[in-house]
Amino acid sequence: MAEDTLVRVEHLAKKFCRDLKTSLWYGVQDLGAEFVGKKKEEDIQLRNKEFWAVRDINFELKRGECLGLIGRNGAGKSTLLKMLNGLIKPDKGRIEMYGRIGALIELGSGFNPILTGRENIYNNGSVLGLNKKEIDGLLEEIIDFSEMEKFIDTPVQYYSSGMKVRLGFSVAAHMKPDVLILDEVLAVGDSGFKIKSFNKINEIMRDAAVIFVSHSMPHIANITNKVLLMENGVVDYYGENITDGIERYFGLFAGDKERVEYNEFATIEDMKVYASAKYADDPSRKLPAIDYRDPIRIDLDLKLKPNVEWFHIKLQITDKDLKIVGIYDSFQFQEAIKNDRDLHHLKITIPNSIFIDGEYSITVFIQQRDPINSKWNLLAVYRYWRKFNMKASAGLGYVPAVVYLPGQCEVV
Structure with a gap:
């Protein structure tokens, strides 16, 4: 020995x-x-x-x-x-x-x-x-x-x-x-x-x-x-x-199965997360893979009940520890979407993905803001509805963080 x-x-x-x-x-x-x-x-x-x-x-x-x-x-x-x-x-x-x-x-x-x-x-x-x-x-x-x-x-x-x-x-x-x-x-x-x-x-x-x-x-x-x-x-x-x-x-964990938590006033007809271009044609990948700082692109098809006039979309991104690592809320960036058609085709783009390597789940909230009391009313919740993989480390390995912060270091 x-x-x-x-x-x-x-x-x-x-x-x-x-x-x-x-x-x-x-x-x-x-x-x-x-x-x-x-x-x-x-x-x-x-x-x-x-x-x-x-x-x-x-x-x-x-x-x-x-x-x-x-x-x-x-x-x-x-x-x-x-x-x-x-x-x-x-x-x-x-x-x-x-x-x-x-x-x-x-x-x-x-x-x-x-x-x-x-x-x-x-x-x-x-x-x-x-x-x-x-x-x-x-x-x-x-x-x-x-x-x-x-x-x-x-x-x-x-x-x-x-x-x-x-x-x-x-x-x-x-x-x-x-x-x-x-x-x-x-x-x-x-x-x-x-x-x-x-x-x-x-x-x-x-x-x-x-x-x-x-x-x-x-x-x-x-x-x-x-x-x-x-x-x-x-x-x-x-x-x-x-x-x-x-x-x-x-x-080893089967992961949290996608489930419809609530859909009384809205239903998701289809949802797609797009892989980065370099992985788009790789049939061996079960989940779409996204490179660091590439956009997260999502297509979402929705149907809402006729009594819903306006709505917003919120996406909650969680890692495999079920820790919430990011939220996109359309309310922060645009006016409410008018319910003026039978089927809504939505394209959502999150410009820079800076998460560390790993598997992530997207929960979709469709919600409406009450103009009188400013409270939010849920129209539908689709929990862990789609998943994707981040490819970020470039050989750095696992790191105990949520994101890789982009930045520059200059000699002055």
Whole structure:
């Protein structure tokens, strides 16, 4: 093994039983087989009501690397972390970890609730092999970082979720770990503490290996240099191309299906989003692709009820995280459109598309403004009615932003 390799996982697997009573009986059988030396990895197979929670996981992590562990809920991420931290025993495979291991994989894990925060710091330090003098030297730094000075002598059972995260991360990060394992628990903390925590992770990475689990892709893109995507307990992607891993993660979701939310007074007969010229004749693309700073061009065919005199169009653009990234509203740019025909053929042009790479959905609102009370009345809502892909990065990869801002830098 290379000298700076701190984590190596080979063919790791773990199975569980869906039924409690059956699980207890299987546990007795397995203990007996291990006791008499009859249990062998190659003989392990699924029994009735069992399933593989994690299967055939392989990866390697060196000092200075941060592995982003991603996947949908139930993919097996937490089970993998518990095996890495020694909380549960794998059924197959091998784990090699070198040095001191710091972990924060469940809210409040490693804390005795009846002890104070200060006493728990000493407990955790002792488990990691530090003596009292070493912990004394780190104590004030841990307390200052956690911002828990007023409550450090309060029993942990009275801490809020955010307070437990603050103290738990501070302990794990300041015990000088060679391997730091962090689950999604940082999502509980406030924004200020998150920023401080990610800065600390970047500092730790200089001398340690970090395994970081998150559902926030901007966080994954910011701090990781490797990514492992899990799906149904197996590896779907493993490599250093963070952009590819994130796109595969988003691809696991079927996405929000287009739906008619409301159409009592108006109906969309047809809608088309045009691709950029260079992609227009590419039959392999399922969605229209638009280049950075090319216009977004949309054709919209509408029918409205005769009692509607005037109307406006609003387009809401959302990314795959369902975050609203842009809105076009005809009310801001022109007079209301008169309902003077059976079928309206509308051409909408958004001059500059400056969104980052990715898939986007367009929700269409057809609305009417009441001139008396200035309120808006919805005529129709077509949710996620059309989708398109942005091709923006030109090799820059995934970035934790919404848009690429155009601009110039001149030497003067």
